[in-house]
Amino acid sequence: MNARVASGAVALAVLIGLPAVLSSYQLSLLTKMLIFGIFAMSLDLLLGYAGLPSLGHAAYFGVAAYTVGLLALRVANNFWIDFPAGLLMAAAVSALFGLFALRTRGSYFLMITLALGQVLWGIAFGWRSLTGGDDGLPSVPRPRLPLPWALTEGVPFYYFVLICFALATGLLALVVSSPFGQALIGIRESERRMEVLGYDVWRYKYVAFVLAGLFAGLAGNLFVYFNGFVSPSYLNIVFSASALLMVILGGAGTLVGPAIGAAVIVGLENLISAYMERWVLVLGVIYVLVTLFAPSGLVGLVRQRLGRSRA
Amino acid sequence: MRHRSLRWTALALALSFVGFGVESQEREPVRIGIIYTNTGPLAQLGIDMRDGALLFWSQAGQRAGGRRVEILTESTGSNKPDEGLTKARKLVERDRAHILGGIIETPVAYALRPYVIEKKTPLMIMNAGADGLTQRQRSDYVFRCSFSNSQASHPLGEWAYKQGYRRLVLVASDFAAGHEHIGGVARTFVAAGGQVVQELYPPLGVPDFVPYLTQIRRDADAVAVAIFGSDAMRFVAQYAEVGLKGKIPLIGKGGLTDESFLDKLGDPALGIIVAYHWTAALDLPANRRVREAFESRHRRPMNAPAEQGYVGSQMIARALDAVRGDIENLDGFLAAMRKVEVDAPRGSVKLDAFHNPIQAVYLERTERRNGVLQNVPIATYPSVGQFWTWSPEEYMAMPSYVDLKGKWTR
Numbered sequence: 001m002n003a004r005v006a007s008g009a010v011a012l013a014v015l016i017g018l019p020a021v022l023s024s025y026q027l028s029l030l031t032k033m034l035i036f037g038i039f040a041m042s043l044d045l046l047l048g049y050a051g052l053p054s055l056g057h058a059a060y061f062g063v064a065a066y067t068v069g070l071l072a073l074r075v076a077n078n079f080w081i082d083f084p085a086g087l088l089m090a091a092a093v094s095a096l097f098g099l100f101a102l103r104t105r106g107s108y109f110l111m112i113t114l115a116l117g118q119v120l121w122g123i124a125f126g127w128r129s130l131t132g133g134d135d136g137l138p139s140v141p142r143p144r145l146p147l148p149w150a151l152t153e154g155v156p157f158y159y160f161v162l163i164c165f166a167l168a169t170g171l172l173a174l175v176v177s178s179p180f181g182q183a184l185i186g187i188r189e190s191e192r193r194m195e196v197l198g199y200d201v202w203r204y205k206y207v208a209f210v211l212a213g214l215f216a217g218l219a220g221n222l223f224v225y226f227n228g229f230v231s232p233s234y235l236n237i238v239f240s241a242s243a244l245l246m247v248i249l250g251g252a253g254t255l256v257g258p259a260i261g262a263a264v265i266v267g268l269e270n271l272i273s274a275y276m277e278r279w280v281l282v283l284g285v286i287y288v289l290v291t292l293f294a295p296s297g298l299v300g301l302v303r304q305r306l307g308r309s310r311a
Numbered sequence: 312m313r314h315r316s317l318r319w320t321a322l323a324l325a326l327s328f329v330g331f332g333v334e335s336q337e338r339e340p341v342r343i344g345i346i347y348t349n350t351g352p353l354a355q356l357g358i359d360m361r362d363g364a365l366l367f368w369s370q371a372g373q374r375a376g377g378r379r380v381e382i383l384t385e386s387t388g389s390n391k392p393d394e395g396l397t398k399a400r401k402l403v404e405r406d407r408a409h410i411l412g413g414i415i416e417t418p419v420a421y422a423l424r425p426y427v428i429e430k431k432t433p434l435m436i437m438n439a440g441a442d443g444l445t446q447r448q449r450s451d452y453v454f455r456c457s458f459s460n461s462q463a464s465h466p467l468g469e470w471a472y473k474q475g476y477r478r479l480v481l482v483a484s485d486f487a488a489g490h491e492h493i494g495g496v497a498r499t500f501v502a503a504g505g506q507v508v509q510e511l512y513p514p515l516g517v518p519d520f521v522p523y524l525t526q527i528r529r530d531a532d533a534v535a536v537a538i539f540g541s542d543a544m545r546f547v548a549q550y551a552e553v554g555l556k557g558k559i560p561l562i563g564k565g566g567l568t569d570e571s572f573l574d575k576l577g578d579p580a581l582g583i584i585v586a587y588h589w590t591a592a593l594d595l596p597a598n599r600r601v602r603e604a605f606e607s608r609h610r611r612p613m614n615a616p617a618e619q620g621y622v623g624s625q626m627i628a629r630a631l632d633a634v635r636g637d638i639e640n641l642d643g644f645l646a647a648m649r650k651v652e653v654d655a656p657r658g659s660v661k662l663d664a665f666h667n668p669i670q671a672v673y674l675e676r677t678e679r680r681n682g683v684l685q686n687v688p689i690a691t692y693p694s695v696g697q698f699w700t701w702s703p704e705e706y707m708a709m710p711s712y713v714d715l716k717g718k719w720t721r
Contacts, residue, residue: 025401133487134417135441231422274385
């Protein structure tokens with residue numbers, strides 16, 4: 001445990017120092033990595049710990065994004081209202097969807113989360129007067145906080161995202177190492193057994209589902225401020241699927257793994273595409289290689305290697 | 312042996328001096344970043360647009376205004392505004408692009424708009440047609456060389472009425488661009504005295520049009536369509552399959568019979584009439600020259616997006632000429648862009664006060680000539696702007712086409 005805290009502190013120190021050496025473009029990529037890192041970790045709580053493969057995780061990300069975007073544009077650009085409202089809506093929608101989704105298991109769970117997510121996408125696409133339809137909501141302003149630095153600048157915004165990322169990572173780490181988190185792992189391994197032991201399995205899964213939605217909402221909030229617009233693509237199946245890929249690539253059930261997976265995918269997408277047109281193909285090959293040779297993800301691979309060298 | 316190596320060293324030294332000399336005279340290149348779509352349903356349009364742009368610059372010897380021009384291309388998936396914005400950041404902040412261009416999809420254009428304004432980077436939209444981009448949301452930094460969605464629709468509606476059509480059925484893909492394309496037709500058709508008897512809006516990418524085609528009222532005089540890309544291929548084929556071809560005339564917006572797949576459509580496409588700003592069959596010297604160059608280079612038919620990529624680059628080059636390559640003089644460059652007028656493959660083009668092109672609209676009928684299907688121009692509306700016969704203020708005071716969807720039959 002101490003080793004983990006130490007490596008976390010080192011990682012944080014590096015992340016704090018990086019803006020000094022990065023260009024503005026690289027910093028914007030790093031900011032995007034952190035946001036997707038939160039998104040991927042929130043999904044890991046479901047997939048990696050509770051064993052619930054959600055294919056509609058973009059729903060909570062998108063709902064939060066639309067909430068913040070709409071409030072900032074139509075009501076008031078007030079951080080203290082918009083930001084909590086985004087989180088609240090994400091949690092509320094996941095609390096609602098959880099009621100339906102958690103009645104099912106396995107591939108049915110996959111299908112119902114997908115379907116519920118697509119319903120939201122359909123609403124965002126079709127309800128033009130509210131959501132701007134397929135054009136989305138452009139020109140969402142960044143919040144003004146009582147700080148000496150304006151968040152419209154790249155570096156202060158990066159630190160703002162970094163604080164959120166560190167908080168989210170810390171909270172999620174607490175959750176998964178708590179008795180609650182351990183119970184989730186138990187449920188993932190054998191639901192029947194946990195039931196027999198007297199755990200209210202449904203309630204555990206439901207709380208995990210809402211928590212995951214809440215943290216996905218946090219990522220959605222940040223992403224609107226980052227990009228300055230909301231579009232129905234935030235609610236799209238493609239978004240949900242890429243989050244799943246980040247989790248699997250980094251290593252499901254490792255918490256930091258998915259954040260690393262997110263960084264790798266965001267990085268590759270933008271690095272390879274500068275050099276070759278068919279970069280999607282390269283990403284595809286990487287996915288195949290990881291699933292073949294590192295089925296427990298990048299973090300799993302590293303841990304396996306470390307374990308072997310110690311032995 | 313030693314002598315030889317000495318000689319090589321001397322040569323290398325000499326060459327490096329030559330290189331140094333050239334470099335010191337030559338200013339750093341003007342960098343233009345092109346963002347295009349290369350996966351998903353709109354991939355072909357994106358690749359055509361990019362190739363059109365690259366063709367222009369290779370013909371121009373990668374130079375404009377006495378300065379070298381460097382083209383950087385970046386691709387995105389279909390309709391991913393967030394990816395488009397990331398690519399724009401990369402081009403502007405990392406590659407230090409002076410100008411951005413390209414953009415197939417409207418949502419990407421809307422997403423980029425605040426960014427290019429913030430970064431004071433001129434953007435030349437080479438496809439995305441949303442009316443708002445060059446109307447209510449006009450910006451000093453955003454230009455468009457392609458069209459606004461309803462621009463060629465207005466003449467089509469009027470033309471349809473003049474053909475004696477009185478009862479029109481509208482069919483358009485159910486997204487903002489579809490509503491704008493078809494709304495323009497409806498507005499001028501109704502204003503002339505015609506009546507819209509039915510509106511159908513199949514979703515984008517619908518696998519089967521038959522359920523919609525069977526609903527079409529048989530007492531209509533014509534069916535007006537705004538459907539594009541792979542949807543258009545299916546629509547035209549199924550229109551003939553259900554027996555509507557030859558019974559109710561099919562008219563629409565260009566792109567329904569895009570040159571890239573016209574050949575594959577075959578007989579079902581014969582007799583379709585579309586309104587567009589360009590056709591491969593256009594008998595203008597500039598068009599013949601560019602088309603031959605494109606087709607000999609790529610071994611595939613040139614289409615409108617390729618022409619748009621070409622024209623957008625042409626406009627940038629003319630504006631660079633006007634400021635002698637001095638892109639650092641941003642105000643001068645923007646002023647030159649506003650005044651730009653080019654002899655494009657589609658004919659003469661200039662920009663209006665809102666940075667949308669003023670250009671001819673052609674009515675084109677699909678015919679087989681020398682065994683090849685072509686969109687043959689049958690009528691020309693010269694110098695058509697985005698506001699048609701209205702003034703900009705009058706036009707923008709009217710409700711938008713997106714809000715009028717579903718209300719034309721009333």
